[in-house]
Amino acid sequence: MFDLGSATASMSRLVTGVRDDQLGAPTPCNDWTVTQLLAHIHQFTAVFTTNARKQTARPPTTLVDDWRTSMPHDLGELAEAWRQPSAWEGRTSAGGVDMDAATNALVAVEELTVHGWDLARATGQIFSPADDELSRVDEFVTMFGGAENGPYGPAVPVPPDADRVQTVIARTGRDPGWTR
Structure with a gap:
């Protein structure tokens, strides 16, 4: 078991640091704009939260209007969901791949960390992940x-x-070395 709180807090900071004039900017994600990257982050946040809670839900596929407030809230919910011992039990899925819950949490940290780097690079923000996140x-x-x-x-x-x-x-x- 490990805590996703640092990774979700970092992502929340990056999300709220995006300016409106950056939404159409390119990202290190092939052919994705900042808006599309934010939509993906919002989507995987919902998926990994429901996976931790052993629920099913239809995650958003587009960026919601109130993303600057809803995404940080949802990222906090993601961290909290994985703090429950039951989140680490059983099996779930990520990207259509069946896996044990602990591996699913590992995928969540990878998504938060790599896409955090993507968002930081695309928007000129500082990204400083924790060593344990990089190890994961x-x-x-x-x-x-x-x-x-x-x-x-x-x-x-x-x-x-x-x-x-x-x-x-x-x-x-x-x-x-990617730059915007």
């Missing part, structure tokens, strides 16, 4: 892709002086 993303990449293939494509080479965030992001298949 490393664990996710090893579990689902191995050393050469990340969830978003082949691992991207990094220079020897790359920091830990750059190295982990590169393992996922993202270019840590």
Whole structure:
């Protein structure tokens, strides 16, 4: 069991830092704008919250009008849902893949961390994930892709002086040098 609170708090800060003039900007996510990335974040927040609660729900597919207030609230609910011991029991699904609940929480941290980096890069915000979040993303990449293939494509080479965030992001298949 681990706490998703730091990752959800970081994402909440990033979400509320998005300006209206940035909504149409590109992101490191292929062909996604900031608006589309925010909609995806809102969607997976709902999915991982209902997974923790062993419920089913239809997550939003578009960005809701009150996203600046509803998303931080929903991200807080996500963290709280995974603080319950029952969240870590049984099996659930993420992206159509059946898995045990602990692995589902690992996927949630990966989504929060990588898409947090995406959102920060696209909007010029600072992103400083906790070491344990980066370790969980490393664990996710090893579990689902191995050393050469990340969830978003082949691992991207990094220079020897790359920091830990750059190295982990590169393992996922993202270019840590991406700029808007």
